[in-house]
Amino acid sequence: MKTELLGQEKNIVRVKVEFEAAEFSKGLAEALGEISRSTNIPGFRKGHAPRRVIEMRVGRQALYNEALEKILPAALQQVVEDYDLETISDPSIHIDDIHEGEPVTCELTLEVMPETELPVLEEIEVERLNSQVTDDMVDALILDIRKRHSRLEPVERPAEKEDVVVVNFVTRILDDASSGESEPQKSEIDLSDEVVRSEVRSALIGRSAGDTVETEFDVEPDYRDSTVAGKRVHYTMTLETVNTRILPNLDAAFFKSLFGEDTEIATEESFRRKIGDDLLARMKRENEAHAAGRAVDEVSKRSTVDVPESLVERQIELLKKKDDEEARRRFNMGMKELLNLKEGEDEARYEGIIRSRAVEMVRNMLVLDAIGRKYEVEVSKDDLEAEVDRRAAVYGIERNRLLGLLHxxxxxxxxxxxxxRYSKITDLLMTLVKVRDVDELSVPQAETPSADGER
Known part of the structure; x- marks a missing residue:
């Protein structure tokens, strides 16, 4: 087999491949034998039909195509190795007319990883938030832990701000006379939860079981349910029960239920110390991860790279699939149903958001790959074994079972x-750029708030 590099334009490489007549003949013989053994041809035992009969059955061109499929994979692998190519999609193949007994020529068009021109990493500076834990933070986390392990007990008194109430309610859209009232629904509402709308909380506090109250409010224009987004909604709520929350005591029995019978945590002081230490460790991990994300973004912004459309399209499909799976898991409906997407402006807006995310993710991936190649970052056997141990602990499964799943x-x-590999590259990047620890991020680097919708 002979190869010749015909040319490269950006990340598209064209290579001419010429197979010797004997190489093609060998592939043709393999194809004939395989077709003969797998095809029922009347009058012949499997594997014994002559070539002319097989050609009449499948056609000469189909036979040639099968022969090429036998020899092309090894040829492609050889081209990739000879020209040190990192392909990102299957090649397109153009084949000249085939004449048996003569060399067979084809042209491969391969899409490869684009060249990435990195900035001087040592000149880049990113901010990293200092990790500081206050008594108020520890108090709030302990209260949250106690709430998650609390029990509810019905009470015969008006609802208070820390109670959990069960209500039956109907809704009505005020600026849509044709909508009418919704079907009655039941909901459990934790009045201490910050995501509960203030209008709902105010209407319920001070009311007793059996009371009916009303409230109304304007729904945000970007609310996930487009049937009420941007509209004024009226709620009629009837309290069914008022429940007080019974918090567990901070004693040895509670600590054992949290950490196991062998825990050394026996006093409220030692419990607070552990919660504070755990919170500080988590904050450090989060602040380091946020700083690393800013470093990757900054390097990406300063790099020169042509982002291949094929990688963007692939990432778009992955993001859509992930969005759809998450929507079905949380809301039992597809993403299109959840967003009430219609053909036209709504769908185009969603597509635009997804494409923007995909382009950014692919660009960052290409930049990290370039850093990894430049500094020869590899994943060792020890790295993989350590990750297997970590994931086995997180998933709560036996290590060897996880290894079996991986293989x-x-x-x-x-x-x-x-x-x-990307984790190792990112860790390396944080040792190369300048990192400035700050108590508060400057405005351009401030974190984007979560877009989680309210209840």
């Missing part, structure tokens, strides 16, 4: 290795 699912294994 059976090569795609899963490749994903784990990729995650490890």
């Amino acid at each position: 059976k699912d090569r795609k899963f294994l490749a994903g784990v290795v990729d995650d490890l």
Whole structure:
């Protein structure tokens, strides 16, 4: 086999491949044997039909195509190795007319990873928030833990701001006379939860079981339910029960229920100390991760790279699939139903958001790959074993079982290795750029608030 590099334009490479007549003949023989053994041809035993009969059955061109499929994979692998190419999609193939007994020529068009021109990493500076834990933070976290392990007890008194109430309610859209009232619904509302609308909380506090109250409010224009988004909604609520929350005592029995019978946590002081230490460790991890994200974004912004459309399209499909799976898990409906997307402006807006996310993610990935290549970052066997141990602990499964799953699912294994490699590259990046610890981020680097909708 002979190869010749015909040219490269951006990340598209064209290579001419010429197979010797003997190479093609060998592939043709393999194809004939395979078709003969797998095809029922009347009058012949499997594997014994002559070529002319097989050609009449499948056609000469189909036979040639099968022959090429036998020899092309090895040729492609050889081209990738010879020209040190990192392909990102299957090649397109153009084949000249085939004449048996003569060399067979084809042209491969391969899409490869684009060149990325990195900035001087040592000149980039990012901010990292200082990690500071206050008594108020510890108090709030302990209260949250106690609430998650509390029990509810019905009470015969008006609702208070820390209570949990069960209400039956109907809604009506005020500026839509044709909508009418919704079907009655039941809901449990924690009046201490910050996501509860203030109008709902105010209407319920001070009311007793059996009382009916009304309230109304304007729904945000970007609310996820487009049937009420941007409209004024009226609620009629009837209290069914008022429940007080019974919090567990901060004693040895409670600490054992949290940490196990062998825990050394026996006093409220030691419990507070552990909660504070755990919170500080979590804050440090989060602040480091946010700073690393800003570093990647800054390097990406200053790098020169042509983002291949094929990678963007692939990432768009992955993001859509993930969004759809999450919508079905949380709301039992597809993303299109959840957002009430219609053909036209709504769908175009969603597509635009997804595309923007995909382009940014692919660009960052290409930049990290370039850093990894420049500094020869590799995932070692020890790295993989440590990650297996970590994931086994997180998933709560036996280590060898997880190893078995990885070896059976090569795609899963490749994903784990990729995650490890990008993590190592990001850790390296944080040692190369300048990191400035601050008590408050400057405005351009401030974190974007979560877009979670209210209840």
